[in-house]
Amino acid sequence: DIQMTQSPSSVSAVVGDRVTITCRASQDISSWLAWYQQKPGKAPNLLMYTASSLQSGVPSRFSGSGSGTDFTLTISSLQPEDFATYFCQQAHSPPYTFGQGTKVEIK
Amino acid sequence: QVRPVQSGAEVKRPGASVKVSCKASGINFNDYYIHWMRQAPGQGLEWMGYIRPNSGGTNLEQKFRGRVTMTRDTSSSTVFMELSRLGSDDTAVYFCARDGYNLGRPFFDYWGQGTLVTVSS
Numbered sequence: 001d002i003q004m005t006q007s008p009s010s011v012s013a014v015v016g017d018r019v020t021i022t023c024r025a026s027q028d029i030s031s032w033l034a035w036y037q038q039k040p041g042k043a044p045n046l047l048m049y050t051a052s053s054l055q056s057g058v059p060s061r062f063s064g065s066g067s068g069t070d071f072t073l074t075i076s077s078l079q080p081e082d083f084a085t086y087f088c089q090q091a092h093s094p095p096y097t098f099g100q101g102t103k104v105e106i107k
Numbered sequence: 108q109v110r111p112v113q114s115g116a117e118v119k120r121p122g123a124s125v126k127v128s129c130k131a132s133g134i135n136f137n138d139y140y141i142h143w144m145r146q147a148p149g150q151g152l153e154w155m156g157y158i159r160p161n162s163g164g165t166n167l168e169q170k171f172r173g174r175v176t177m178t179r180d181t182s183s184s185t186v187f188m189e190l191s192r193l194g195s196d197d198t199a200v201y202f203c204a205r206d207g208y209n210l211g212r213p214f215f216d217y218w219g220q221g222t223l224v225t226v227s228s
Contacts, residue, residue: 032212043110043202043218044152055216087152091212095168096142098152 002026002090006099012107019075021102023088028068032092035064035073038101039084047086048073078104109133111141111203113219119226124191127222129203131184134217137161140206142213143177143188145199146221153199157206157213158186193226200224 003026013019023033031051036044046055048064051071061076075082083106088099114128129141142157156167158177165177176189190197200221207216 034214036215043204043221044215045218046207046214046216049208049214050210089152089215091210091214094154094166096154096213098154100151 001095002097004088004090004097004099006088006102010103010105012105013078014107015078015080017078019078021073021086023071023099025069025090029090029092031067033071034089036087037084110217111219113222116223119193121194121226121228123193124189125224126187126189127201129186129219136184141186142204142206144202147199160186195226198226
């Protein structure tokens, strides 16, 4: 199975901050990576697919980069509604595994 | 709201089975793969497998084979996930989600609201 490791596990930030989250795959997954946002008690929401493609309806302050084993999700200017947990997911091969999550908290 | 609609919360005894439904609401199901994930309390997401509603074909994560059955009812655009021989470690929120891009690699664009399954004696 492909292991997905996110860092950090949590980050404290204020509105307006630039926030970067990293996801590392245990083997080459090309660009087969997605990012999701999840708020408490809710289902995940797709933000990015194929590592750097912005899902329809997602604000442009979200961006993704990387290929191979190392990937990044960046929020360019954190907004109040962005405080949530973020997960990466590899879509390269089954079982389709997720990172353990990064919680973005209010500082 | 346009999203899959799942059945309500369940409480089950150890050793029992649970069947969770996921109905298309305002979105096309039949031309896409529908995947199931679960999330134990305070934990990350675990992929369980998928069903292709138009053919009924499935692919299950190895650890769930023999314990999970995925089926569909095309007339009502509903898919079902049944998990048998429940144990306490099956307590989780179960999600269905559509792979919306049909790239051969799944990216989940529409998710059900989740169904909490609690296993307790």
